[in-house]
Amino acid sequence: MTWYNSTMFKKIVIFGVGLIGGSVALSLKKQAHIPQVVGVGRSGQSLQEALKLGLIDVAETDVAHAMQDADLVLIAAPVAQTPAILRSIRPHLNAATIITDAGSTKSDVMAYAKAELGDKFDQFVGGHPIAGAEKSGPAAAMADLYIGKNVILTPDADTQSTAIDKVTALWQQCGAVVSRMSPQEHDNVFAAVSHLPHLLAFALVEDLAKRDNAELLFKFAASGFRDFTRIAGSHPEMWRDIALANKTALLGELKLYQQALSEMTALLEKADADGLQALFEHASRARNDWAKTKIQ
Amino acid sequence: MTWYNSTMFKKIVIFGVGLIGGSVALSLKKQAHIPQVVGVGRSGQSLQEALKLGLIDVAETDVAHAMQDADLVLIAAPVAQTPAILRSIRPHLNAATIITDAGSTKSDVMAYAKAELGDKFDQFVGGHPIAGAEKSGPAAAMADLYIGKNVILTPDADTQSTAIDKVTALWQQCGAVVSRMSPQEHDNVFAAVSHLPHLLAFALVEDLAKRDNAELLFKFAASGFRDFTRIAGSHPEMWRDIALANKTALLGELKLYQQALSEMTALLEKADADGLQALFEHASRARNDWAKTKIQ
Numbered sequence: 001m002t003w004y005n006s007t008m009f010k011k012i013v014i015f016g017v018g019l020i021g022g023s024v025a026l027s028l029k030k031q032a033h034i035p036q037v038v039g040v041g042r043s044g045q046s047l048q049e050a051l052k053l054g055l056i057d058v059a060e061t062d063v064a065h066a067m068q069d070a071d072l073v074l075i076a077a078p079v080a081q082t083p084a085i086l087r088s089i090r091p092h093l094n095a096a097t098i099i100t101d102a103g104s105t106k107s108d109v110m111a112y113a114k115a116e117l118g119d120k121f122d123q124f125v126g127g128h129p130i131a132g133a134e135k136s137g138p139a140a141a142m143a144d145l146y147i148g149k150n151v152i153l154t155p156d157a158d159t160q161s162t163a164i165d166k167v168t169a170l171w172q173q174c175g176a177v178v179s180r181m182s183p184q185e186h187d188n189v190f191a192a193v194s195h196l197p198h199l200l201a202f203a204l205v206e207d208l209a210k211r212d213n214a215e216l217l218f219k220f221a222a223s224g225f226r227d228f229t230r231i232a233g234s235h236p237e238m239w240r241d242i243a244l245a246n247k248t249a250l251l252g253e254l255k256l257y258q259q260a261l262s263e264m265t266a267l268l269e270k271a272d273a274d275g276l277q278a279l280f281e282h283a284s285r286a287r288n289d290w291a292k293t294k295i296q
Numbered sequence: 297m298t299w300y301n302s303t304m305f306k307k308i309v310i311f312g313v314g315l316i317g318g319s320v321a322l323s324l325k326k327q328a329h330i331p332q333v334v335g336v337g338r339s340g341q342s343l344q345e346a347l348k349l350g351l352i353d354v355a356e357t358d359v360a361h362a363m364q365d366a367d368l369v370l371i372a373a374p375v376a377q378t379p380a381i382l383r384s385i386r387p388h389l390n391a392a393t394i395i396t397d398a399g400s401t402k403s404d405v406m407a408y409a410k411a412e413l414g415d416k417f418d419q420f421v422g423g424h425p426i427a428g429a430e431k432s433g434p435a436a437a438m439a440d441l442y443i444g445k446n447v448i449l450t451p452d453a454d455t456q457s458t459a460i461d462k463v464t465a466l467w468q469q470c471g472a473v474v475s476r477m478s479p480q481e482h483d484n485v486f487a488a489v490s491h492l493p494h495l496l497a498f499a500l501v502e503d504l505a506k507r508d509n510a511e512l513l514f515k516f517a518a519s520g521f522r523d524f525t526r527i528a529g530s531h532p533e534m535w536r537d538i539a540l541a542n543k544t545a546l547l548g549e550l551k552l553y554q555q556a557l558s559e560m561t562a563l564l565e566k567a568d569a570d571g572l573q574a575l576f577e578h579a580s581r582a583r584n585d586w587a588k589t590k591i592q
Contacts, residue, residue: 130518150516192504193517197524199560200496202579207556208488209582218586220446221489222426224530226590227523228493232583234520236576243564243572254561258554260503264495265550268539276539280532283498286505287528290514294522 002162004169009035009071013060015085017041017050020102020129021076022141025055027174030143040066041077050138067092072170075101080241082109086116093117098163099124100170104190104238105245106154106183114156125167126154126183128190129176136235147175154183191249196257198239199250201232298458300465305331305367309356311381313337313346316398316425317372318437321351323470326439336362337373346434363388368466371397376537378405382412389413394459395420396466400486400534401541402450402479410452421463422450422479424486425472432531443471450479487545492553494535495546497528 012028014021017039025037039056040063041047047059060066067073067089075085082101089099099117103109106126113124130150151171155164168178181189208217243250267275308324310317313335321333335352336359337343343355356362363369363385371381378397385395395413399405402422409420426446447467451460464474477485504513539546563571 130516150518152516189509189513189516193513193521197500197521200500200557201524201583202576203556203560204493204496204553205579205583206560206575207553209579213485214582217485217489218582218589220426220448220485221586222446224527225489225493226587227526228497229583230523231520232579233587234576234580236573236580239576240569240573244567244569247564247567251561251564254557254564257500257503258557258561260499261496261550261554261557264499264502265547265554268543268547268550271540271543273536273540277532277536279502280498280530280535283501283505283528284530284532286510286514287497287501287525290517291522291529293514 002165004166007033008166008169011036011038011070012072012074013038013040013066013070014056015040015073015075016077016081017046017055017138017141018076019136019140019142019145020131021074022050022053022055022138023131023143023145024074024076024102024170024174025050026141026143027146029054031173035071038066038070042081046138050141053138053141055138055141063088064092067097070097072166073097073099075099075103078238078241079103079105079109079245083112083116086112090117090120093120093123095123097123098166100127100153100167102127102129104128104194104242106152106186108245110154110156110183121156122158122160123163125159125163127167127171128152128154128186129171144175146171149176151176151178152186153178153180154186155180187246188249191246191253195242195246195250196253198231198234199243199254200257201229202239205229205232298461300462303329304462304465307332307334307366308368308370309334309336309362309366309385310352311336311369311371312373312377313342313351313434313437314372315432315436315438315441316427317370318346318349318351318434319427319439319441320370320372320466320470321346322437322439323442325350327469331367334362334366338377342434346437349434349437351434351437359384360388363393366393368462369393369395371395371399374534374537375399375401375405375541379408379412382408386413386416389416389419391419393419394462396423396449396463398423398425400424400490400538402448402482404541406450406452406479417452418454418456419459421455421459423463423467424448424450424482425467440471442467445472447472447474448482449474449476450482451476483542484545487542487549491538491542491546492549494527494530495539495550496553497525498535501525501528 012035037056038058038060039047039050040060050056051059075082101109110126114121117124131145171178308331333352334354334356335343335346336356346352347355371378397405406422410417413420427441467474
């Protein structure tokens with residue numbers, strides 16, 4: 001690959017200046033050469049907030065004007081908006097403009113890009129920064145959000161290597177560790193380690209919340225329940241879109257998990273103490289070994 | 297009920313001076329009148345550690361000697377040891393000695409007490425402090441562990457009201473909020489809000505850890521996975537015992553959860569966007585409302 005320094009971008013256009021897009025803007029402000037950052041969004045309110053907070057230099061609702069001489073377009077809006085955003089920028093792309101995104105699912109986004117960008121599809125690099133999003137909105141943006149975090153790029157065989165290298169350099173400047181996968185491999189991995197746990201947490205809370213004695217149950221739920229269900233507090237609309245976008249992989253994961261639960265249930269039914277302990281020991285060791293490898 | 301001040305106990309014997317027992321000892325040291333605290337344990341090492349840390353005044357391996365003039369016995373060792381501990385103290389109980397425990401399951405403990413204590417069973421008050429136990433051992437003990445935490449007592453119809461009142465006062469002196477339930481109601485509630493989530497977390501980690509691509513999956517697991525699986529790092533032997541001790545209620549919870557998962561899966565299979573969003577919204581609201589009510 002070719003390496004680039006922070007002078008590679010003079011003007012960056014960010015669609016969606018919330019936690020994800022805003023944090024990219026803030027980290028770029030720590031570079032030696034700071035590009036101009038133009039924010040584009042649906043909500044005039046969060047654009048104004050992003051401007052006040054100094055995340056962006058210019059707030060734009062006029063896409064044509066925002067796109068003039070843009071080196072890079074980062075789409076950090078809800079994935080459901082991605083096709084419309086791609087359609088709106090298509091007429092304003094020049095041969096050098098690089099387009100990337102930050103969506104949690106990638107097969108769908110790559111398909112949108114292929115459909116909407118036509119002969120400019122090779123300038124699009126799908127991306128997914130793996131950074132927590134408990135809080136959202138411009139005020140949640142942090143300059144150090146991506147330090148040590150994984151960012152996955154899902155380029156196509158046709159994607160320009162220059163585009164891949166420059167988007168890689170962008171995320172590395174934010175402190176992230178960049179990997180590449182196919183869109184399908186990405187979606188399979190995140191169905192297992194992220195989308196499935198979210199659905200399991202939603203299911204547990206719903207299972208208890210709809211009972212007649214829910215109030216009693218919640219009264220005595222403590223720290224284990226708190227951590228297990230934290231992700232059940234996530235944004236319902238976003239998770240509806242993720243679940244539907246990654247439906248096939250997620251259905252496969254739900255099936256495997258139900259099988260794993262049935263096997264554990266069988267051990268409990270026959271009161272197989274050794275079998276249960278072996279399973280708990282293996283899982284406990286795997287989880288604690290994993291935790292040691294992570295920057296939390 | 298009758299109220300007691302901190303002079304009610306002159307000598308307390310604690311079996312198992314780890315996080316739970318050691319934290320009770322530490323909180324009692326903040327009282328106006330500090331009882332003598334005698335620690336009894338299997339491991340001479342943690343007894344010595346508890347002594348060095350000032351959790352206990354005396355470390356004993358001789359039960360007869362430890363029990364002389366004891367006002368209160370707190371059993372804070374693994375539940376599997378409870379029958380043997382009750383058997384060992386039975387000959388040394390006088391008419392005024394009160395016995396309580398801190399086990400996570402109560403139907404089994406109440407049955408052990410009935411079987412082992414005979415005509416002294418009415419001096420036993422089953423108890424369960426709902427306090428996090430990520431760390432364990434004497435060094436993990438904290439004087440403020442129980443402040444604002446729930447403690448559930450599961451007295452029998454025969455239990456002496458004086459014994460119930462004094463154990464209630466003990467936990468209130470530690471800053472806890474004391475409730476009463478039947479042993480079975482306790483076990484049903486905790487099967488749902490604690491034992492089930494632990495098994496679900498163990499099952500998820502095991503489901504991923506045994507795959508050929510486990511390393512890749514764990515590499516990209518992030519903060520949502522970290523919190524969801526924290527309780528899968530819990531003590532395997534302890535959770536084996538809890539699962540077996542509360543087998544019937546836990547099997548019922550596993551069945552209900554599998555049904556809840558199947559209903560969610562059905563919504564995803566037919567791509568029912570409204571159904572999924574309604575479920576996620578209801579669960580998300582319930583979880584976030586719950587979190588607001590908790591001292592975390």
